Amino acid sequence: MRFERFNQDGNARRGQLVMSRGRVQTPAFMPVGTAATVKTMTPEELVAAGAEIILGNTFHLMLRPGAEVIRRHGGLHDFMHWERPVLTDSGGYQVWSLARLRKISEQGVTFQSPVDGDTVFLGPERAMDVQHQLDADIAMIFDDCTPYPATREQAQASMELSLRWAARCKDAHGDHQAALFGIVQGGMYPDLRRLSLAVLVDIGFDGYALGGLSVGEPKQMLYEMIEDLVPLLPDDRPRYLMGVGTPEDIVFAVSMGIDMFDCVLPTRNARNGWLYIQDSVIKLRNAQFAEDIRPPDPNCGCYTCQHYSRAYLRHLYRANEILGARLNTVHNVYYYLSLMAKIRSAIKLGRFSQFAEDFFAKRGIKPRPGSAVSGAI
Ligand SMILES: [Zn+2]
CATH class of the missing domain: 3.20.20.105 (Queuine tRNA-ribosyltransferase-like)
Structure with a gap:
């Protein structure tokens, strides 16, 4: 290597x-x-x-x-x-x-x-x-x-x-x-x-x-x-x-x-009905998604987001259908790997610290006093 x-x-x-x-x-x-x-x-x-x-x-x-x-x-x-x-x-x-x-x-x-x-x-x-x-x-x-x-x-x-x-x-x-x-x-x-x-x-x-x-x-x-x-x-x-x-x-x-x-988080959480989206997490068990016909993440390029809605994924999750676990995993793994691609691109362009700052700000995470990294908890 x-x-x-x-x-x-x-x-x-x-x-x-x-x-x-x-x-x-x-x-x-x-x-x-x-x-x-x-x-x-x-x-x-x-x-x-x-x-x-x-x-x-x-x-x-x-x-x-x-x-x-x-x-x-x-x-x-x-x-x-x-x-x-x-x-x-x-x-x-x-x-x-x-x-x-x-x-x-x-x-x-x-x-x-x-x-x-x-x-x-x-x-x-x-x-x-x-x-x-x-x-x-x-x-x-x-x-x-x-x-x-x-x-x-x-x-x-x-x-x-x-x-x-x-x-x-x-x-x-x-x-x-x-x-x-x-x-x-x-x-x-x-x-x-x-x-x-x-x-x-x-x-x-x-x-x-x-x-x-x-x-x-x-x-x-x-x-x-x-x-x-x-x-x-x-x-x-x-x-x-x-x-x-x-x-x-x-x-x-x-x-x-x-x-x-x-980390097992993207795959394990997918099976538990958690989907990572832009700056938060969707928990499919929540009733608010029952009639939500939007894709999990409108900006995501994964197979799941191209073809399925939050309401459908919630239905599969509640009916304990195997396809639900598959579709959720496809999305979460894509999310993690896309995050890495965005990170690499930001480093390449010399704007990683801005990327990190925006990333934490969107999640409402405040800078930790004395941290070497602005925006880290
Ligand atoms: Zn997706």
Whole structure:
């Protein structure tokens, strides 16, 4: 993987990741395809929405259908009929958030599979092996996700374990062609996070991610952590903010210099009848949309907005029709990917700070005193 940078506007950066399966323009949003599917969408629909990379998940795929089945397909791309790049999460976060009866040791984590109750082991070497079998274009290190809240001692022990695992992941990855990203941990303790970052840079990775954020901490804390850490991330490597976030979070993080995002919000919220529009959200359960024959967003170019009304989508939602989830997802993913395209265009034209200011002003979000970014909460 090669990372090329084209423009910088303030701290916001525009560039691209060049990989054998295609180019990814940054800042990029990666729709989440946890179980080898971005829920309800075909790969053709994802391409039409502008997706250049998607995210897959080690934890889910190793448990079901198993890495071996996917390896027989020659990897995740053939298995799910997606030809563009894939980033795979290592499973560290999912072991922490989904597995029962977790037992953490220096070697890795033993847990009970939520799929069939089997006892399963996942550690740095196994996580790398599975990601190689999935044939990921970008693999993530296997880390220990620090809970929130955590004491300083807990956060430090977890962060240090993650660093020892990071070194083992790098060894296990060897000279495999996939890019390998390190993940900064350290809970909500800035000095621990700075230490984690410094050691990861010392080990040396193709890109760096901020992990263990958006885990229930106040928004203010998330934003301060981003402000504190991003300037310390290597300039010449892609920077990935894992699992974040709302459109507002993304615009803020881009303004600080983040290049890559993933989040379940557009797809999950679509299934819950939430549609992202220009500067707010439509909740289809609200009675006000029962006779609203306008498209969800008159300015949106997606398939859903070209053909369907708010009243129809509300009807599908209330009748629990599968098509409703599909049409809502098509719109929300298009919204997120269009937002990224607008962000890239604003950076290219040197008017990103104006873009961000307008974006927050339209949402009624006031500038935070002392913020590096005008308009951020
Ligand atoms: Zn639309």
